[in-house]
Amino acid sequence: MNLIQSVYVHIPFCQQICHYCDFTKFFYNEQLANDYIDALKQEISTYVKENNTKIRTIFIGGGTPTALTVDQLEAVLEQLSLKFDLTACEEFTIEANPGDFSEEKIKLLTSYGVNRVSLGVQVFDNAMLKKLGRIHTVQDVYHTIELLQKHGINNISTDLIYALPNQSIAHFKASLHAAMSLNLPHLSTYALQIEPKTVFYQRYKKGKLHRPAQEEEVQMYEILKLTAKENGLLQYEISNFARPGFESKHNLTYWNNEYYYGFGAGAYGYLPGKRYGNIRPLPAYIKQAKLDGKPILHIDSIGKKEQMEEEMFLGLRRMQGVNKHHFKAKFGISMNQVYRSSIEELIQKGWLIEDVNTIVLTEEGKLLANEVFERFLLEGEMLK
Secondary structure, three states, X not given: OOOEEEEEEEEOEEOOOOOOOOOOOEEOOHHHHHHHHHHHHHHHHHHOOXXXXXXXEEEEXXXXXXXXXXXXXXXXXXXXXXXXXXXXXXXXXEEEOOOOOOHHHHHHHHHXXXXXXXXXXXXXXXHHHHHOOOOOOHHHHHHHHHHHHHOOXXXXXXXXXXXXXXXXXXXXXXXXXXXXXXXXXXXXXXXXXOOOOOHHHHHHHOOOOXXXXXXXXXXXXXXXXXXXXXXXXXXXXXOEEEOOOOOOHHHHHHHOOOEEEEEOOOOEEEEOOEEEEEOOOHHHHHHHHHHHOOOEEEEEEOOHHHHHHHHHHHHOOEOOOEEHHHHHHHHOOOHHHHHHHHHHHHHHHOOEEEOOOEXXXXXXXXXXXXXXHHOOOOOOOOOO
């Protein structure tokens, strides 16, 4: 049985670099993209020796994968179809910006089994989209969804960002209601993070970026949860909402702490006993991938201690929480033996609730999730 559940493929090219984005990304250049795809194919072939390998989910992310030409997209898809059994793949997702799709690209994607699209909408306001460095318009969102549905892709997720510069609660409500009116089965939402090496970070350091107060950000999150629920989208993870049956199977691989390949510049993978991160700069990635097929920047050893920590960090992001019986079956030791004092402390603070089978975050715990997760770090070399 193949232990690897999922495949992530990173396409780092964009037509425009957004002001808030710190992912591995570069302006699209046709020749560079061709060289990159050759290197990517070499990396995939090095890790996956057998053809037609069974895999549960594939996610092509970026960057903007749809920035590639039809021929370039086909080259990536052809390699994936050679190495993986796409007919057995339960969920095949590609990220896209509204306005990037042509009918030719959609037909190509569906011919290779792509059955889910994650659209980077971010906000339903043309002026604010421009301030974010986005090049699509709100009208592009509607047109793209119409085009996808015309070709049978109905499993569509939209990304929204909130707590944007100068965003009021009323503005966020309007953007959220616009998203709900699309009647799509999945919504991913994120509070804006000011990341180093971004345009927004430079403006923030100079005092030229006004962010909503923390109280307003919390209020936006509460509005988000209530509005999603009223529209039939159930929260299944801290930042994600879906109609029953439309939860992202690929992202659940991460939150369930299961193994996955990560291919491409800056991609991360998780294999038995190790987590690895790839080289980010494109020339260095391409050179190393073509040399030996392993363009790795670093490898972290994942022993029992790290696995248990990650089981708690990732599992508590899900609304179903962490199952005690599953924990014991997986690690051969009970959760109480390892984490009893931390659990009791967090229950006392009102951040965690517990029953016979599970522990889950409270509503307050969701807001303070990072503080909760810190309590599950194990001391020293314990259980390594």
